[in-house]
Amino acid sequence: MIGRDILGIEDLSREDIETILETAERMQEIGTREVKKVPTLRGRTLINLFFEPSTRTQTSFEIAGKRLAADVVNFSVADSSVSKRESLLDTAKTLDAMDPDVVVVRHKVAGVPHRLAEVLKAPVINAGDGAHEHPSQALLDMLTVREQKGQIEGLTVTIIGDIAHSRVARSNIYGFTKLGAEVRVAGPPTMLPAQIESLGVKAFTNLRDAIEGADVVMALRIQTERLEGACFPSVREYAATFGLDRAKLRFAKEDAIVMHPGPVNRGVELAHELADNRPSVILDQVRNGVALRMALLYQVAGRGGH
Amino acid sequence: MRMAHEIVESADGLDRLYLVAIPNGGVPLGRILVENLESLTGVHVPLGILDTTLYRDDLAIRGSRPQLRRTEMPSSVDDRVVVLVEDVVSTGRTIRAGMDALMDFGRPSHVRVVALIDRGHRELPIKIDYVGKNIPTQYDDKVILHVEVADADEAMIENEAGGEPQAKVGELRIVVRTGQAGRPPESPHREPAETREAGA
Numbered sequence: 001m002i003g004r005d006i007l008g009i010e011d012l013s014r015e016d017i018e019t020i021l022e023t024a025e026r027m028q029e030i031g032t033r034e035v036k037k038v039p040t041l042r043g044r045t046l047i048n049l050f051f052e053p054s055t056r057t058q059t060s061f062e063i064a065g066k067r068l069a070a071d072v073v074n075f076s077v078a079d080s081s082v083s084k085r086e087s088l089l090d091t092a093k094t095l096d097a098m099d100p101d102v103v104v105v106r107h108k109v110a111g112v113p114h115r116l117a118e119v120l121k122a123p124v125i126n127a128g129d130g131a132h133e134h135p136s137q138a139l140l141d142m143l144t145v146r147e148q149k150g151q152i153e154g155l156t157v158t159i160i161g162d163i164a165h166s167r168v169a170r171s172n173i174y175g176f177t178k179l180g181a182e183v184r185v186a187g188p189p190t191m192l193p194a195q196i197e198s199l200g201v202k203a204f205t206n207l208r209d210a211i212e213g214a215d216v217v218m219a220l221r222i223q224t225e226r227l228e229g230a231c232f233p234s235v236r237e238y239a240a241t242f243g244l245d246r247a248k249l250r251f252a253k254e255d256a257i258v259m260h261p262g263p264v265n266r267g268v269e270l271a272h273e274l275a276d277n278r279p280s281v282i283l284d285q286v287r288n289g290v291a292l293r294m295a296l297l298y299q300v301a302g303r304g305g306h
Numbered sequence: 307m308r309m310a311h312e313i314v315e316s317a318d319g320l321d322r323l324y325l326v327a328i329p330n331g332g333v334p335l336g337r338i339l340v341e342n343l344e345s346l347t348g349v350h351v352p353l354g355i356l357d358t359t360l361y362r363d364d365l366a367i368r369g370s371r372p373q374l375r376r377t378e379m380p381s382s383v384d385d386r387v388v389v390l391v392e393d394v395v396s397t398g399r400t401i402r403a404g405m406d407a408l409m410d411f412g413r414p415s416h417v418r419v420v421a422l423i424d425r426g427h428r429e430l431p432i433k434i435d436y437v438g439k440n441i442p443t444q445y446d447d448k449v450i451l452h453v454e455v456a457d458a459d460e461a462m463i464e465n466e467a468g469g470e471p472q473a474k475v476g477e478l479r480i481v482v483r484t485g486q487a488g489r490p491p492e493s494p495h496r497e498p499a500e501t502r503e504a505g506a
Contacts, residue, residue, distance in 0.1 A: 001370060019373075026357065026374035035410045038360040068360075298360075299371050 002299050005117045005124045008133035009174040017142065017178060023295035024143050024288070030067055031291060041070035044101040044302050048074045049091070049116075050127070051107040056262060056286070057127050057136070061104050064293035070101070070301065088112065092119045102301040105129075123300040131165045137261055138171035140292040142179065144285050145216055148257050153180035158210050158252075160242055161220025161269060162191040163203075168261045169220060173199050186210035187242060188232050207242055214252040218259040219244045219269040235268055245271035249279075257281050309420055309436045310342035316435075317387055320347055322415065324386040326354040328404050329375040331393030335422055339391065354379040356390075356411075361403035384412040389435075395421040396443075398432035 002016045009017070030036055046065040048058050058074060065072040077091065088107075095103060100122045105113040110130030117124040128134040145152055157176045163169045163185045176183050177200045185196060186204040196203050204210035211217055222238060232238045244258065258280040264270050274280050317323050320343075327336030333355060340353050357375040365371070390404050401419055408417060422438040427445050 023371075023374055026376065029377045030360075033410065034412075038410070039406070040360040040365060298374075302366060303369070303371075 004300065004303060005113075005126075006135055006296055006300060007114055007117060007124065007126045009135050009138050009171045009178070010133065012135075012175075012178075014178045017139070017175060020139055020292070020295050020299065021143050021146060023298060024139070024292040025147075027067075027291040027294040027298070028288070030294070031287070036067050037069055038067065039069045040298060041065070041068040041101070041301055044070045045099070046070045046072045046297065046301065047095060047098070047100040047103045047122075048072065048076075048127075049095065049103055049105045050074070050076045051105075051112070052128070054106055054128065057106065057289075060286070060289040061125075061127065061136075061293050061297075063290050064297055067290070068294055068297055068301075070297065073100075088115070089119065092116050096120055096122070102297060123303055125296055125300065128167055130167065131170070132167050133171045133174075134167040134261075135171050136289070136293055136296060137168050138175040139296070140285055140289040141168075141172055141218070141259060141261075142175050143288045143292050144259065144281055145176075145257070147284065147288065148281055149215060152176060155181045155215040156184065156213060157181045157216040157218065158184045158186060158214040159218045159220065160186045160207065160210065160244065161222060163187050163196060163220075164191050164193045165223070166220050172218065173201055177201065181216075184210050184214070188238070190232065207248060208251050211248060211251045214256055216257055216259060217244060217249065217252055218261075221261060221263065222265055222269050239268050243267070243269055243271065244274060246273055249274070255279075259285060262286065307342050307346075309438060310339055310346055312436045313339070313389060313418075313420065314343065314346060316418075319387075320349045320351065322385065322387045323349075323351045324354065324381065324383060324388050324414075325351055325391055326356050326379070326383075326388055326404075326408065327391040328400060329355055329357055332391040335393055335420075336391040339420070352381050354381075354383075356404060356407050358400055358403035358407050361407045363399060363403070379411055382412055383408060383414045385415045387416045387418065388414040389418045389420050392419065392421045394423045394425060395419070395432075395434055395437075396425050396427045398428045398430040401432050402430050 002019060003011065030038055046061070048061055050058050053076070062072045062074065102125065103116065103120055103122050104125045104127045105116055106127040107113065107129050110132035113124050113126035113129050126133060126135055142152060145155065149155060159169050159172060161169065169185065173183050173185070183201040184204060185192065185201050186207055189205050192203050192205070222235070249256065249258065256279060258274055260270055260280070260282050262282060264275045264282070266272050266275055275282065313323070314320065325336050325339055327333045336353050340351055343349065343351050355376055355378045357377045359372050359374050388408060390401060390408070392400065395401060405417055408414060418435040419432070420436040421434050424434050424437045424440045425443040
């Protein structure tokens with residue numbers, strides 16, 4: 001049974017993940033209606049608490065809440081550098097006094113949603129914490145793969161990029177391995193954590209080997225502004241070695257799909273031609289994100305607030 | 307078949323008729339009705355499936371969230387005579403949820419309700435327009451339907467085991483027979499035998 005909070009894929013069982021995906025598959029139908037709203041969370045309040053800007057995830061949660069008829073409040077906090085811990089708990093107390101039914105949290109420090117979950121009466125959904133987890137992104141990725149491939153068990157999923165600093169990679173590794181896929185990760189050695197294979201994945205520094213026979217190829221966003229000079233010599237060299245284009249994709253299965261959590265650095269981790277066309281399913285991921293977040297809100301909002 | 311007759315009589319034009327089944331129990335009944343209506347009139351009436359879970363009035367007071375079912379509405383409900391199809395009606399709360407859900411899809415000209423079993427205990431002012439059988443029950447009883455679709459000329463409802471008087475669960479065996487005589491029972495478009503539980 002799904003717990004009160006959704007903090008990470010690591011905490012979810014295979015059964016929990018499947019329940020969430022099945023719920024999301026039902027929610028997709030609501031998005032095809034003319035009136036895209038059901039009364040399920042009428043009178044409930046969702047607070048989007050974003051300490052780190054994220055237009056996409058925040059908008060997706062906002063639309064999801066509104067389609068379930070919840071009142072959605074966006075609470076964006078510019079991170080103050082002074083005494084983070086104190087200000088965080090102050091914020092939490094302030095929020096609690098407003099009696100929300102669910103709080104969606106993003107923070108650049110890993111573990112903040114967990115800390116808030118201990119303090120708040122309302123259930124907490126992690127919308128990304130540092131380099132730790134981004135559960136709703138991984139779940140929408142799994143939903144998209146299931147939609148495209150029919151099932152996840154037995155597939156080969158290759159994730160390319162900065163595996164060491166990516167919460168999307170970590171959540172997807174937990175999720176896809178729990179559902180029985182073979183997960184491979186690829187990137188320059190500086191971007192592959194030393195113990196990564198202990199998570200049940202295979203690590204590659206050669207892109208061709210990593211892609212060979214894959215059903216799903218997922219390129220991660222390279223944080224060019226943060227990492228240049230730190231993990232690889234230049235953006236251009238990364239693009240040449242690990243950037244995905246049609247030529248490199250030929251090593252994957254013929255019907256392989258290409259995924260990306262967005263926003264895409266065109267010409268860096270993904271070539272233009274792949275960003276816009278099949279086999280890329282990037283816009284399906286965005287569409288599925290709303291249905292998946294509706295499923296999460298349906299499962300937790302209003303629970304445990306008593 | 308009798309229910310199909312009644313639906314035809316009061317439909318005022320079959321072209322506007324639209325059956326909408328509430329899962330899970332309403333769906334096999336909906337399919338049988340579509341088939342009966344077709345063999346009666348030659349008109350194929352559309353069948354929609356409408357899950358009412360997200361419209362329930364008890365979500366706030368339940369601990370866990372019920373599983374969602376499929377919704378498939380193949381055509382618009384605007385200006386149609388929509389017949390909600392349910393297996394067992396009791397409190398009327400599911401029908402209320404079904405009507406609210408229906409209104410989100412448009413503006414039907416009429417909404418009617420067909421149910422195989424009406425077991426009483428209504429809590430809302432809702433009436434069943436076409437009812438297969440009234441079964442008086444205790445509030446706590448569960449009605450277990452065994453719906454079998456066999457081969458015969460006429461629809462027939464049999465009440466077999468009424469259940470031991472002391473039993474909490476009253477069991478009812480319903481055999482609905484449809485189709486024309488002489489057809490092999492394993493005819494591929496026939497419904498397989500369905501055994502399911504209908505909640506109180």
